[in-house]
Amino acid sequence: MIQTEDIIKIASFFSIIAHTPGRLRVRVNPKITQASGNITLSDIEDLPNKIDGIENIKINKIIASVTIHYNPDIFEPKLWEDLVKNENIEELSILINKLAKEVI
Template sequence: MNMQELLEMRTLVDVVHHVPGRLRLRLDPRLREHPAAAQLGDLRANGSGILSTRLNPMARSLVVEYDPKRIDPAALEEFLGGADAARAEVLAGSLAGVFGVTAKTPPESR
């Protein structure tokens, strides 16, 4: 997964509840159509600041537990809930490493 995919998917989630270290997202039904959606649960891999994820498909909800010492809670909420796409791209650069994803879209295979 790369940050471009997260930027695309952020428009398909709503922050329902957030306290530092724990975030609950409501998932738009269209999210399942995104090719990278199945990888959301893998964000806790690769030494990221994501500690765990719990998906509840019936409630269309995703709970993300994260290390607030590694991921700035305000930046995370602004990235996911902010309407400003340009600001989200700036935040994406700083969040990519702590999400355990690549910053840019990988080059196309030849």
């Protein structure tokens, strides 16, 4: 099971390629495989089932990118940018825990 701290850790390996409200596309640093611990691709792809507001996650392993479709009324676009920049983490943690569909 993926936890809030894991989401923040994973996001530190992202850099934004394109971002419009409701859709975020990020490049993934290959070093993520060394630091991800026991987090699997399935854990990441399953996040829409665990957190309200995340609608879909698509992982493209060939070009090392992740596309996240989300509800911008629930997750403000700036919060995603903060997550990737590792800013306002406390606010993000509170929001993620509030929106969790199960204890994470």
